[in-house]
Amino acid sequence: MSQKIPIIRMGRYLLVSIQVDMHDQLALQLQDDLTASIQKHGAQGVLIDISALDMVDSFIGRMISDISGMARILGARSVLVGMQPAVAITLVELGLSLPGVATALTVERGMALLERSDAPHE
Amino acid sequence: MAGESINGILGTPARLKAVREGWVRDLLKVNAQTRGRITPEELTAQTSEFLDLLGAALQSGTVDVEQAAFAPVRAFLEGISRSRALQGFTASETATFVFSLKQPLFAELKATAGKDADALASDVWTTTLLVDALGLHTVRTFQQTREEVIRRQQEELLELSTPVVKLWEGVLALPMVGTLDSARTQVVMESLLNKIVETGSEVAILDITGVPTVDTLVAQHLLKTVTALRLMGAECIISGVRPQIAQTIVHLGVDLQGVTTKATLADALALALKRTGFTVSR
Numbered sequence: 001m002s003q004k005i006p007i008i009r010m011g012r013y014l015l016v017s018i019q020v021d022m023h024d025q026l027a028l029q030l031q032d033d034l035t036a037s038i039q040k041h042g043a044q045g046v047l048i049d050i051s052a053l054d055m056v057d058s059f060i061g062r063m064i065s066d067i068s069g070m071a072r073i074l075g076a077r078s079v080l081v082g083m084q085p086a087v088a089i090t091l092v093e094l095g096l097s098l099p100g101v102a103t104a105l106t107v108e109r110g111m112a113l114l115e116r117s118d119a120p121h122e
Numbered sequence: 123m124a125g126e127s128i129n130g131i132l133g134t135p136a137r138l139k140a141v142r143e144g145w146v147r148d149l150l151k152v153n154a155q156t157r158g159r160i161t162p163e164e165l166t167a168q169t170s171e172f173l174d175l176l177g178a179a180l181q182s183g184t185v186d187v188e189q190a191a192f193a194p195v196r197a198f199l200e201g202i203s204r205s206r207a208l209q210g211f212t213a214s215e216t217a218t219f220v221f222s223l224k225q226p227l228f229a230e231l232k233a234t235a236g237k238d239a240d241a242l243a244s245d246v247w248t249t250t251l252l253v254d255a256l257g258l259h260t261v262r263t264f265q266q267t268r269e270e271v272i273r274r275q276q277e278e279l280l281e282l283s284t285p286v287v288k289l290w291e292g293v294l295a296l297p298m299v300g301t302l303d304s305a306r307t308q309v310v311m312e313s314l315l316n317k318i319v320e321t322g323s324e325v326a327i328l329d330i331t332g333v334p335t336v337d338t339l340v341a342q343h344l345l346k347t348v349t350a351l352r353l354m355g356a357e358c359i360i361s362g363v364r365p366q367i368a369q370t371i372v373h374l375g376v377d378l379q380g381v382t383t384k385a386t387l388a389d390a391l392a393l394a395l396k397r398t399g400f401t402v403s404r
Contacts, residue, residue, distance in 0.1 A: 081355060085315030088350040089308075103355035105322055110355070 005030045007037045012044040013114055014076075015107070019052045027063040034067060038074045045114035046071045049107055051082030061096040068101045077102065077117060081110035127245040128185075128252070131230045132177035144226030145169050152218050168219075172198055185248055187255040199256060200263045207267035216264045220257040224250070284310045286317040293394045294323045295387070297362075299332030307343035311350055318356050325394040326351055329387050331362030341376040348381050357397065358382070361390035 182191035
C-alpha cells in the first residue's frame with residue numbers, strides 16, 4: 001500500500017491534513033516525511049488538521065504528540081486543529097492530554113495563532 | 123384433561139356471556155374506586171376481547187401461559203398493563219383486571235361440576251394456576267413499563283441539568299447544578315464539546331456555583347473536561363468557585379495549574395470577552 005499523507009507548503013508554514021484512517025505504518029511514514037519537509041523548507045510552523053479523523057487509539061495519540069515534539073526540536077511551532085469531540089474525549093480518557101501542543105478550532109484560527117506567535121520575531 | 127372445563131365454559135356462548143357479565147360487574151365495582159379512569163364501554167370491550175383470545179388459546183389444549191398458543195393473550199395483557207401504567211394506575215389496580223376473572227369463572231365451574239367435589243377441586247386448581255400466571259405476566263409488564271418511565275425521566279433530568287448557553291459571540295457557558303458524577307460529567311463534556319464545534323466558540327465557562335461539594339473525583343472530572351476542551355482548541359474558564367471550595371481544593375492537594383479559575387461568572391465573562399477581543403464600555 002503506497003498511501004501517503006500529503007504535506008502542503010504554504011509560505012513559511014506546512015499544512016498536513018489527515019483525511020484517511022490513520023494506521024500505524026502511515027503514522028510512521030508521516031513522521032519521516034514531515035521532519036524531512038520541515039528541514040528542507042525551513043518551515044516556521046506546522047498545522048496538523050485532524051478534523052476528518054474520527055477515531056484514535058493510544059498509538060496515534062502518542063504519534064501526534066511526538067510529531068509536535070519533533071517539530072519543536074527542528075525549530076517549527078506546531079498547531080493541532082479541528083479535533084473532533086469524540087477524539088478529544090478518547091484522548092483524555094487514555095490519559096493523553098498532549099501537554100505543550102498548541103490547539104485551535106479551525107485551520108484559519110490555527111494559522112492566525114502561528115502568525116501571532118511569529119510576529120514578535122520580525 | 124387440563125383446562126377442559128374452562129374450555130367448555132368459554133366455548134359455550136351463554137356461559138361465556140355469564141362469565142363476561144360477572145367479570146364486568148366486578149371490574150366496575152373496582153373501577154368505581156379508581157375514580158372511573160376507564161369507561162364501562164372500554165371495560166366491556168377489553169373483557170370480551172380478552173375472553174375471545176383466551177378461548178382461542180385454550181383450544182390448543184394447553185394451560186401453560188408461556189406456550190406459543192398464548193402469545194396473543196400475553197400481547198393483549200401487555201398492551202393493557204402498559205396503557206394502565208402510563209395512566210397512573212397502581213400495580214394492584216392493574217392486576218385486579220385479571221384476578222377478578224376468578225370469581226365468575228369459579229361460579230361457572232361450580233355449576234358445571236355440580237356435586238362432584240373432586241372434579242371441582244381440580245378444575246379450580248387448574249383455573250387458579252392459569253389466572254395467576256396471566257396476572258403475574260400483567261404485573262411484570264406493568265413494572266417494566268414503570269421502570270422505563272423512570273429511566274426516561276432520569277435521562278431527561280440529565281439532559282435538563284446540563285444546558286449549554288451562549289453568553290456572547292464565541293463565548294459559551296455551562297452552569298452546572300447538583301452533584302457531578304462520572305455519568306453526568308460525560309454528558310456535560312459531550313454536549314459542551316459538540317456545542318463548541320457547532321458554534322465555533324473559543325471560550326467556554328464552566329460555572330460550578332451550583333455544585334455543592336468538590337472532592338478529588340469531581341476535580342478530576344473538571345480537569346478532564348478542561349483538557350478535552352483545550353485539545354479541541356478552545357479555552358476553558360472555571361467560575362463560581364466559592365471560598366469553601368477553594369479551601370477544599372487546596373487542602374485536597376488537587377493541582378489546578380493551567381486552569382483559569384474565577385470567583386464569579388461575571389469575572390469569567392469579563393475575562394472571556396477580553397480574550398476574544400471585545401471591549402465593554404459604559
